[in-house]
Amino acid sequence: MxxxxxxxxxxxxxxxxxxxxxxxxxxxxxxxxxxxxxxxxxxxxxxxxxxxxxxxxxxxxxxxxxxxxxxxxxxxxxxxxxxxxxxxxxxxxxxxxxxxxxxxxxxLAPLWLEPAMRARFGEGFEAEARALTARAPLDLRVAPGADMDEVAAELGAVPVPGLPRALRLAEPRPLERHPLFEAGAVEVQDAGSQHVVAFAAARAGETVIDLCAGAGGKTLGLVADMCGEGRLIASDTDRTRLQAMGPRLMRARCDAVVEPRLLNPGREREALADLEGAADLVLVDAPCSGTGTWRRNPELRWRLTADRLARLTHVQARLIDLGAWLLKPGGRLVYAVCSVLAEEGTDQAQAAAARLGFALSGSRALTPLSDGYDGFFVARLDKPGETWLS
Incomplete structure (x- = not known):
């Protein structure tokens, strides 16, 4: 041409x-x-x-x-x-x-959304907004059975500080046919998503529900932290995404541990009725605006509207309530969104704690500028009852 x-x-x-x-x-x-x-x-x-x-x-x-x-x-x-x-x-x-x-x-940001983002970031708005649309590196999660040093040397990757199984490639490259990928030694996963899994701190022997599992990226991390022991239910309302999880689980040899479960939108409780009050941990990686992923999907800025954001925050609150219903006394709910907006992050978590009578025991907001990750908000809400030993 x-x-x-x-x-x-x-x-x-x-x-x-x-x-x-x-x-x-x-x-x-x-x-x-x-x-x-x-x-x-x-x-x-x-x-x-x-x-x-x-x-x-x-x-x-x-x-x-x-x-x-x-x-x-x-x-x-x-x-x-x-x-x-x-x-x-x-x-x-x-x-x-x-x-x-x-x-x-x-x-830098949709004009209707700029006031909220300026309120969120203050004088750092312009720098944060530019970082949100800069080119993103390629992050990998290394499986527990693989040697980090060997994988890093093979791929020319470097460790991501603070995450024991994360590697980063400065320049994205196709890995789908690489022997390490085919053997399940590595998975493509942003370091921010890996931080959410680490924050959830799943343990061996627990009953864990990944409520919005999608294609299973965080599910794989939860399984690794559980050392393959316990019960992990990975549910979603999207059949296509849930089906895409299968090959990933088989590649990572986790297909016998994870229980995929398809839900009907608005009727999730029917499909999860046997798990009411049974979970030690529920991860609610909720649908969101995706403002934290603009550097990977910059056209998302052209798609988001005020009405869509309002609908998303309503869905997020409903999913948090569903997750709370699944928890046993003393269980913990980890709420996460790949968003930098207060409406979906801090405001949502604080409202949930007040509504449910849960303790908001910790939270963290990540941004590309401050952390080098996609933008995320993650919070832990503890259900009253027996104290979970941390």
Missing amino acids: RPQARLQAAIEILDQVIEAAAHQGAAADTLVQRYFQTRRYAGSKDRAAVRELVYGAIRFTAERPYSGRAALIGWLESEAPDQLALFDGSAHAPSPVEPFETRARAI
Whole structure:
């Protein structure tokens, strides 16, 4: 592809991303893959170059742009103005840039959300917001049976301070066919997610419920901390994600320990009735805005609305109450969201403690700027009853 054609391809993909963001459609990564599936003539360098253009434009502005062309022109004017000369109207090239046509502006956070984020971060808002959309490293969780030093040397990775089984690669690379991945020695998992698992502190012999298990990333960490002893129920309302857990459990040799359980939305108690008051630990890794993962999914800024955030906080409160119902006296509920917003973090945990009569015994907020992780909030709520020995 000529450089001009790469620009036009980026514009076409960005148009699709903008449309998908407006209607909760496919993710940007999926749209990029689909685009090139029907354009076999594009080589690996072409695909990499177009992807760079697409994500550069997405990261540039937090407000959903008028068009893909407006997004790309705005970003290029700011970061690579020499490339605007390639908008020359030649074959497969964008038409020339007009002086007064619409351009995207550099915006760090959605305008409607900026007051809440400024209240959350204060004078550090701009630095935190930039860190939230910077490129993310690739973090790995090393299985207990694998040698950390050997894995690190093999992959050229470095340890993540404070997490005993976490490694980090400065540059992302495909690992799906690497022998270490196929053998279950490593799993891709952000260090923030690993911190949530460590905060939960699952123990051997416990009954543990991963209430919103998804594809099982945190489930695998909980199993490792339990040393394969006890009972772990991994539940979710998303059949596709829950099914994706199976191969991961088999690769990690945990399929005999974990009990996947599909739930019906709004009728979760029916499927979990046998576990009422039985759990030592319930992890509620709740659906959330994803504001803490903007550096991995920057187009999420174009998808989030005030109405959607309000619906999410309602779901979070309902799931916390469900988790509390599953706990035995003296059990602990660990609530986590990959969000940096107080509405989903501190406010939600404090409201739950007051509503349920639980003790809020600890919490932590993580951000890319302060911790080098995705943004997370995690809190522990203790149910009254027998004291859990810590």
